[in-house]
Amino acid sequence: MKVQFLGAARTVTGSCYMIEACGARFCIDCGMHQGNKAIEERNRNTKVYYPSNIDFILVTHAHIDHSGLLPRMVHEGFEKNIYCTPATGELLNIMLQDSAHIQEMEALAERKKYNRRGLENPPDPLYTVEDAQKTATLFSTVDYHNTFEPHSGIKATFYDAGHILGSSTLYLEVTEDGKKTTLVFSGDIGRPQALIVRDPETPPPADYVFMETTYGDREHKNETSSHEELAEAIAYSYKNHEKIIIPAFAVERTQEILYCLHMLNKAGKLPEDIPVFVDSPLAIRATEIFERHKKLFDEDATELLSQGENPFALPNLKYTMNADESKAINDMSGSAIVISASGMCNAGRIKHHLRHNLWRKGASIVFVGYQALGTPGRKLVENAKSITLFGEDVDVAAKIFTIGGFSGHAGQSQLLEWVTPQASQGAKIVLTHGEEKAQDTFAAILKERFNIEAIIPAYLEEVSLVANEAPQLVQHEQMAHPPVDWEFLIGQLDQKWDIFKDKLNTIDQRPWVEQTDLRDQLARADYALTRLISRM
Ligand SMILES: [Zn+2]
Numbered sequence: 461m462k463v464q465f466l467g468a469a470r471t472v473t474g475s476c477y478m479i480e481a482c483g484a485r486f487c488i489d490c491g492m493h494q495g496n497k498a499i500e501e502r503n504r505n506t507k508v509y510y511p512s513n514i515d516f517i518l519v520t521h522a523h524i525d526h527s528g529l530l531p532r533m534v535h536e537g538f539e540k541n542i543y544c545t546p547a548t549g550e551l552l553n554i555m556l557q558d559s560a561h562i563q564e565m566e567a568l569a570e571r572k573k574y575n576r577r578g579l580e581n582p583p584d585p586l587y588t589v590e591d592a593q594k595t596a597t598l599f600s601t602v603d604y605h606n607t608f609e610p611h612s613g614i615k616a617t618f619y620d621a622g623h624i625l626g627s628s629t630l631y632l633e634v635t636e637d638g639k640k641t642t643l644v645f646s647g648d649i650g651r652p653q654a655l656i657v658r659d660p661e662t663p664p665p666a667d668y669v670f671m672e673t674t675y676g677d678r679e680h681k682n683e684t685s686s687h688e689e690l691a692e693a694i695a696y697s698y699k700n701h702e703k704i705i706i707p708a709f710a711v712e713r714t715q716e717i718l719y720c721l722h723m724l725n726k727a728g729k730l731p732e733d734i735p736v737f738v739d740s741p742l743a744i745r746a747t748e749i750f751e752r753h754k755k756l757f758d759e760d761a762t763e764l765l766s767q768g769e770n771p772f773a774l775p776n777l778k779y780t781m782n783a784d785e786s787k788a789i790n791d792m793s794g795s796a797i798v799i800s801a802s803g804m805c806n807a808g809r810i811k812h813h814l815r816h817n818l819w820r821k822g823a824s825i826v827f828v829g830y831q832a833l834g835t836p837g838r839k840l841v842e843n844a845k846s847i848t849l850f851g852e853d854v855d856v857a858a859k860i861f862t863i864g865g866f867s868g869h870a871g872q873s874q875l876l877e878w879v880t881p882q883a884s885q886g887a888k889i890v891l892t893h894g895e896e897k898a899q900d901t902f903a904a905i906l907k908e909r910f911n912i913e914a915i916i917p918a919y920l921e922e923v924s925l926v927a928n929e930a931p932q933l934v935q936h937e938q939m940a941h942p943p944v945d946w947e948f949l950i951g952q953l954d955q956k957w958d959i960f961k962d963k964l965n966t967i968d969q970r971p972w973v974e975q976t977d978l979r980d981q982l983a984r985a986d987y988a989l990t991r992l993i994s995r996m
């Protein structure tokens with residue numbers, strides 16, 4: 461059996477394990493890569509997936525970093541079954557269409573830019589709404605704990621991962637040449653005590669465990685005081701008549717925030733007249749799906765429901781569906797709570813809200829989820845003095861709050877608790893879905909506690925699993941990280957610098973108006989160069 465890591469290897473996004481076993485080639489998750497331009501280029505270079513050559517796909521949960529490339533696979537020729545839980549299927553349906561809509565809009569904007577510049581061949585969208593709709597016809601849904609056989613010799617079972625509605629940890633039993641190998645793929649492991657969803661389940665012991673390590677080096681700070689922290693952020697900006705901007709995933713995090721605001725309101729800790737906007741068409745549809753799957757809620761949420769309360773209801777709650785309503789929020793004066801996506805501020809309406817509020821003293825930006833390296837959200841959490849939005853630098857004067865208690869991910873000790881039953885029975889452990897520091901820290905703990913040498917695979921790396929043998933790793937470093945050709949770039953720059961100096965000799969003979977134009981352009985180039993140097 462062979463497993464190749466097509467994403468979330470020494471990073472958190474793009475989750476995808478490509479597996480070859482029992483004569484089948486299948487993958488677990490097919491997530492979108494998020495980060496800088498070079499990382500996101502991986503979303504287009506989907507040849508390494510050989511999409512028309514995949515026999516089936518298993519999806520752990522609906523987050524885009526685990527599912528966002530499914531329509532791309534369909535676009536490139538995949539047309540077999542996609543297995544997931546029923547709630548995941550419903551969430552995927554709306555999330556992938558939303559993602560496709562964003563892809564189409566971005567491609568349209570790009571095409572206009574190309575036209576204005578007289579350039580040809582603008583890039584096509586990564587995939588279209590039609591691709592996303594076709595993807596939904598391939599879903600085959602299976603409830604938790606119901607073992608199914610997607611291919612002869614391969615049995616699969618979903619367990620509740622307690623991360624978002626419908627999220628799962630996957631247990632696989634693979635029988636090749638009469639020998640059975642068992643594997644666990646953690647998916648994203650939830651935080652016990654999270655609102656709405658149940659605590660993560662313990663899957664059966666396995667020979668190999670592939671686990672996420674997002675918070676492998678950290679505990680969530682002040683996990684129990686998150687409600688008070690949110691109340692504090694609201695009070696701060698309410699007092700200043702400014703807005704509270706909460707970047708949040710439309711699914712789960714938005715519903716958790718609503719739940720929390722519902723509780724604060726009940727406790728009299730929410731200003732009575734403050735409007736709350738959920739500025740995400742996706743979030744309203746997601747909330748409807750949550751309401752349809754109440755049987756998956758944890759005890760506290762079930763208790764509220766049994767008392768006839770709707771945990772997502774608030775007196776001044778407004779859902780904004782179209783762009784005009786969204787823009788009207790920014791024209792409105794006074795304090796308001798705005799919950800909008802994306803959660804990492806790299807796409808969607810949240811970028812407009814940041815542009816309008818980030819530079820305002822007295823406003824608050826409240827982070828309630830993980831911020832991946834390279835995203836604007838990460839820069840804000842790490843106290844950037846300014847960030848670039850729509851190609852323009854925007855000052856950060858708003859107060860930045862980071863609340864750990866809403867995270868959908870287990871913290872370090874919770875991850876350790878999750879893996880202990882596996883580690884103490886001698887499972888081989890592979891760490892994925894984490895940045896290097898988190899993974900190294902967690903690997904060191906596993907070594908110290910259980911004397912286990914965890915494997916930390918790199919992007920595109922392959923591992924062969926042979927019973928009773930140490931896993932064999934094959935690297936593809938050149939393909940994974942093509943080296944930057946600095947020599948070529950510097951050569952080009954040197955050449956231009958020579959031409960520039962040459963032309964400078966006669967510049968003072970040009971008409972004065974032309975000279976002032978050129979001077980202004982040079983000042984802009986100088987500004988760009990200064991920014992570049994300060995980033996180096
Ligand atoms: Zn997730």
Ligand SMILES: [Zn+2]
Nearest residue numbers: 523525526648
């Ligand atoms: Zn994830």
